[in-house]
Amino acid sequence: MNDSSESRTVVVEREMPHSQEKIWRALTEGKLIEEWLMSNDFQPVVGHRFTFRAAPAPGWNGVIESEVLVVEPPVRLAYSWGTLGVGSVVTWTLTPTAGGTHLRMEQSGFGPDQEANYKGAKYGWNKFIGNLERVVGGMD
Amino acid sequence: MQVETDHVFKALAHPTRRAIFEGLTRDGEQTVHALTRRAGISQPAVSKHLVILKRAKLVRHRHEGRETHYSARPQALAPLVDWMTLYGAFWRDKFDRLENLLERMDP
Numbered sequence: 001m002n003d004s005s006e007s008r009t010v011v012v013e014r015e016m017p018h019s020q021e022k023i024w025r026a027l028t029e030g031k032l033i034e035e036w037l038m039s040n041d042f043q044p045v046v047g048h049r050f051t052f053r054a055a056p057a058p059g060w061n062g063v064i065e066s067e068v069l070v071v072e073p074p075v076r077l078a079y080s081w082g083t084l085g086v087g088s089v090v091t092w093t094l095t096p097t098a099g100g101t102h103l104r105m106e107q108s109g110f111g112p113d114q115e116a117n118y119k120g121a122k123y124g125w126n127k128f129i130g131n132l133e134r135v136v137g138g139m140d
Numbered sequence: 141m142q143v144e145t146d147h148v149f150k151a152l153a154h155p156t157r158r159a160i161f162e163g164l165t166r167d168g169e170q171t172v173h174a175l176t177r178r179a180g181i182s183q184p185a186v187s188k189h190l191v192i193l194k195r196a197k198l199v200r201h202r203h204e205g206r207e208t209h210y211s212a213r214p215q216a217l218a219p220l221v222d223w224m225t226l227y228g229a230f231w232r233d234k235f236d237r238l239e240n241l242l243e244r245m246d247p
Contacts, residue, residue, distance in 0.1 A: 010231065012231040012232055012235055014235055014239070016239060016242065018242045018247075019247070022242060022245060022247060023238075023242065025245070026238060026241055026242060026245065032241065032245075035237070035241045036234060036237035036238040036240070036241045037234055037237070037238075103235075103238075105231055105235070107231070
């Protein structure tokens with residue numbers, strides 16, 4: 001975990017006794033995603049904008065604004081994750097192992113003040129920053 | 141954003157400020173006088189706490205006549221929720237659910 005304020009990252013990884021293809025389906029089919037994550041209108045298409053919806057809580061409408069950034073079946077999947085005025089990127093990496101698949105989730109977070117120099121070139125953030133600003137603007 | 145996060149955490153690190161914020165969240169807008177009566181400390185002390193809560197955007201105020209009214213802005217807790225999402229059990233719980241789903245899926 002990186003403790004610099006500019007780029008916070010959380011990584012969760014686990015070895016699973018399932019094939020890459022099967023895990024890929026669970027990560028990319030809307031109905032299956034809903035079973036373990038949240039209701040959504042995800043499509044495995046780069047540039048597709050969608051929302052995850054959780055139960056609203058005090059001070060939070062439960063909506064996560066996302067855009068698909070990377071679709072490389074069955075190896076890598078990434079989408080933006082914008083909520084509560086804070087944007088981040090969730091990247092899934094599936095690596096085959098002897099007993100199944102090593103699944104790695106990395107969420108990299110950043111604040112609206114820092115996004116310009118945060119992986120900016122890599123994911124073409126300009127569009128996303130616009131989204132983020134709308135989310136922030138809609139919060140008050 | 142990081143500065144805002146610091147402000148929110150600092151503001152909520154003090155039990156008196158948490159009590160003021162919780163009171164405003166629960167009971168709605170109150171005057172400084174009413175908050176002082178409840179807190180059981182001097183008005184200048186309450187005002188100091190309110191400044192810190194205001195800096196974190198956890199409360200807002202308005203003037204009406206000679207009274208200043210304060211109300212809570214629970215949406216300012218957002219950085220806290222984000223922090224918990226990032227470092228808490230959120231994804232581990234989701235991994236558990238994903239594994240459970242995989243067990244039920246056809247190969």
